[in-house]
Each structure stands twice: as structure tokens, then as C-alpha cells.
Amino acid sequence: MSKANDIKVKELKPVFTPEQIAARIQELAAEINAEYGDEPMVAVCVLKGGFMFFSDLVRFLHNKNLELDFVRLSSYGKGSSSSKHVIFSKDVEIDICGKHVLIVEDIVDSGHSMRFLLGQFAARKARSLRLAALVDKDERREVDVKVDFAGFKLNQGFIVGYGLDYAEHYRMLPGVFEVIPE
Numbered sequence: 576m577s578k579a580n581d582i583k584v585k586e587l588k589p590v591f592t593p594e595q596i597a598a599r600i601q602e603l604a605a606e607i608n609a610e611y612g613d614e615p616m617v618a619v620c621v622l623k624g625g626f627m628f629f630s631d632l633v634r635f636l637h638n639k640n641l642e643l644d645f646v647r648l649s650s651y652g653k654g655s656s657s658s659k660h661v662i663f664s665k666d667v668e669i670d671i672c673g674k675h676v677l678i679v680e681d682i683v684d685s686g687h688s689m690r691f692l693l694g695q696f697a698a699r700k701a702r703s704l705r706l707a708a709l710v711d712k713d714e715r716r717e718v719d720v721k722v723d724f725a726g727f728k729l730n731q732g733f734i735v736g737y738g739l740d741y742a743e744h745y746r747m748l749p750g751v752f753e754v755i756p757e
């Protein structure tokens with residue numbers, strides 16, 4: 576996120592409560608459980624933002640052949656949210672070849688980082704590739720990336736909490752809030 580330090584926060588306005596998030600995660604987990612059964616599968620958390628959604632989601636996945644792994648991505652270029660140069664700053668450690676892969680992200684916005692990750696995992700011959708995101712800002716897409724399991728759709732406002740940050744702050748909040756600037 577660019578220029579985060581320039582903006583003073585006046586207020587955090589509640590958007591999704593912990594109860595709403597927990598209820599939606601139950602629904603998503605049921606969909607995911609129905610989709611994969613016990614087929615070999617890797618759930619991949621996109622750090623840092625995905626950590627809370629991932630940990631709450633995976634505890635309700637019943638796949639007996641589920642493995643967990645983590646990636647962290649960095650993007651370079653001017654205007655960080657829409658920059659197009661993405662690299663791994665941490666790659667998965669598990670071989671995903673022939674396995675179903677479920678990427679678990681906090682928010683999908685322009686789609687650039689997910690396009691990079693989907694491209695990388697496709698080249699490694701994942702058996703299938705799907706994307707779960709707590710929040711899908713689908714109207715802000717700059718590249719063609721589809722969220723298969725979306726917690727919530729939201730296109731307005733800058734949100735924090737439940738893993739989402741504003742200049743590394745607020746990730747620990749149990750709910751999602753909109754940042755209201757001064």
C-alpha cells in the first residue's frame with residue numbers, strides 16, 4: 576500500500592464483525608469440503624494478510640489428505656497496489672505437482688499478485704488451482720483473476736483488521752473495519 580504513513584486515521588468503522596466472519600467461514604468450508612473430498616490437496620496461505628482467515632478456515636476443512644503451506648509475495652514498481660512486478664519473497668516448500676491447490680488470500684484487488692501466483696502454480700502442474708479470499712474487490716480488477724470462494728464482496732473503502740493491514744497496523748483486530756481518514 577502506498578502513502579499509508581501520510582494519512583491519519585480518524586476512526587475505524589465496523590464492516591464485518593467476528594461473528595459474521597465466523598459464520599461465512601462455515602459456509603465457505605462446507606463448499607470447499609464438498610468440492611475436494613479427500614483428494615490430495617495443498618492449502619496455501621498468502622502471508623502476511625491471509626494468516627487469520629487461513630487459520631480459521633483450515634480448522635474446518637475435513638480433507639484427510641490436506642497439506643498446508645505458506646507463501647509471501649513482494650511487488651515492485653511505482654504505486655504499489657497496482658504494480659505489475661511480483662516475486663516470491665517466500666515460496667512453498669511442498670511439491671504441489673498433481674495436487675489440488677487452494678490459495679487463501681486476505682483480499683483480491685487489482686489481481687496482479689494472484690495472477691503471478693496462479694501462473695507459477697500452473698507451471699508446476701497443480702492438478703487444479705482455486706482461489707479463496709476473505710474479501711473480493713472485484714470491480715477493481717486490472718487483470719482477469721477470478722475468486723472461486725469469496726467471503727465477502729466489497730468495492731468501497733480501505734479496510735483493515737482480521738489480517739488486513741494499514742502500514743502493518745491493525746492486522747490483529749478480530750473484525751474488519753473501514754479506515755476513515757481525518
Ligand code: HPA
Nearest residue numbers: 684732733734735739740
Ligand atoms: N485493505 C488492505 N489492503 C488492501 C486493501 C484494503 O482495503 N485493498 C487492497 N489491499
Ligand code: MG
Nearest residue numbers: 623624681682
Ligand atoms: Mg495483502
